[in-house]
Amino acid sequence: MVASKGSLLAASVFMSLLGVKAFDMSRTDNTVAYWGQNSYGAANGQDTANFQKNLAEYCDDDSIDTFAISFLTVFFGPGGLPQLDLANVCSAVTQKPFGDSQLPDCSFLAEDIKTCQAKGKTVLLSMGGATGGSTFTSADQATGFADQIWDLFLGGSSETRPFGDAVLDGVDLDIEGGGTPLFANFVTQLRTHFSGKKYYVTAAPQCVFPDANLGETLNNAEFDAVYVQFYNNYCGLQNYDNTNAWNFGQWDDWAKNTSPNKDVKIYIGAPASTTAAGSGYVDPGQLATIAKATASQYSSFGGVMYWDASQARANNRFDKAIKDGIRSGAPSAPSDPAPSDPAPSDPAPPSDPAPPSDPAPPTDPAPGPEEPCDPAPTPAPEPQPQPQPDPSTEEPCDPAPAPPSGGSCGSAAAWDAAATYTGGQTASYNGHVYTAGWWTQNETPGTSEVWKDGGACSAKRELTGPHRSITRRAFGRPAGRPSNKPSILRRRGAPSASGSNADFVKRRTN
Structure with missing residues (x-):
């Protein structure tokens, strides 16, 4: 082959x-x-x-x-x-x-x-x-x-x-x-x-x-x-x-x-x-x-x-x-370009995130010997409409662990440095509710422009926090038969389409 x-x-x-x-x-x-x-x-x-x-x-x-x-x-x-x-x-x-x-x-x-x-x-x-x-x-x-x-x-x-x-x-x-x-x-x-x-x-x-x-x-x-x-x-x-x-x-x-x-x-x-x-x-x-x-x-x-x-x-x-x-009129690369302006003189980003935590090592740390197997080629699946989820049936994610300062309060779970958040998701930190403007991880609310301060916490819990235990990234899907498992792979963008009503899980954007 x-x-x-x-x-x-x-x-x-x-x-x-x-x-x-x-x-x-x-x-x-x-x-x-x-x-x-x-x-x-x-x-x-x-x-x-x-x-x-x-x-x-x-x-x-x-x-x-x-x-x-x-x-x-x-x-x-x-x-x-x-x-x-x-x-x-x-x-x-x-x-x-x-x-x-x-x-x-x-x-x-x-x-x-x-x-x-x-x-x-x-x-x-x-x-x-x-x-x-x-x-x-x-x-x-x-x-x-x-x-x-x-x-x-x-x-x-x-x-x-x-x-x-x-x-x-x-x-x-x-x-x-x-x-x-x-x-x-x-x-x-x-x-x-x-x-x-x-x-x-x-x-x-x-x-x-x-x-x-x-x-x-x-x-x-x-x-x-x-x-x-x-x-x-x-x-x-x-x-x-x-x-x-x-x-x-x-x-x-x-x-x-x-x-x-x-x-x-x-x-x-x-x-x-x-x-x-x-x-x-x-x-x-x-x-x-x-x-x-x-x-x-x-x-x-x-x-x-x-x-x-x-x-x-x-x-x-x-x-x-x-x-x-x-x-149209695409220029060829300049043969003798002027010195580039590599960056703003003081390009300090609005956030000063802590370094990401070390990932857990893979369960099977090295490629093992391949099993010779040659399944019969599978026919291309016919594109079919995907069943759409009912948001009301969505299972809440496991609550994120409490951050060093401040826990859950009001309408949002406590901010978790290890979790990923996408635009519109909320987290609580130091007694305030913050809304993410786009995909973010390990950027502390109140110190980064990605987080918008919504004021002091209220008393109601909503399902707007990060979804942590999924498999992929936000690039979407079909062209084939619907999958029966939640899929969460994506790229810092919109969610990925996947799954049946029963198994649907919101995916994080990339």
């Missing part, structure tokens, strides 16, 4: 005969979309006609250059294999897992992946998401996992191939918890395998510099592109005109002076609609203006990334509008 070097060469020749342009990372008008979580369906549960489409449908035109399939959520799962959760497109609930693992057989996606690649698109595997099941505890564990990812998803050899004979074009690190410098060991080892075709390694840090989870890794391993999330933070697109907040120059300076790969490209990451993130959305015309201005000033600029494909398609073809906007 592994493509040979001969077949890869044949595919390359076939593309050239068809006049298909290969992906060119050096351009300044590339676009990247995350796919797999149906973020639009999560935020607009009744509008089933606009739920996420099958992957191949997004490749019908040239609006999207790169797809990041999201997410590989757990690195070390049962059976010595990782766990892949593509919402109800493909998961261990909707498709048969390999052996005793929770890695689903998503081989029905192979044809879609190859169709997109044949049209000059790159298709990456995005690893991580908003859960803490993606980290390493030793260098050997990190390098061993790189070997395993190569065999399972890229150009290696394994009888266990979640996407059948499709060979992905690389990996994307979207690490939102459990960040460790050992990811540099993972990237470096993975690159030792790259041969036979062009492979890419990308990352998706938050705009706050340096990124809390990937900062050291970015400084010590080679990345081809960095999709900076300019949303859900004070340095987001909503503050583009604020020189004390907007910090693309800081990332450009990193690319030129610190990154091991001096040709690394920096992308502006944006929400694809108002429901895709808590803050940072700008319309495609404004985003195109920002992108072209950035391209003319910073030679590291590579294009625009957005969350996600489903949101973009439903938002009046945001994907097409932004591609057309940055392509």
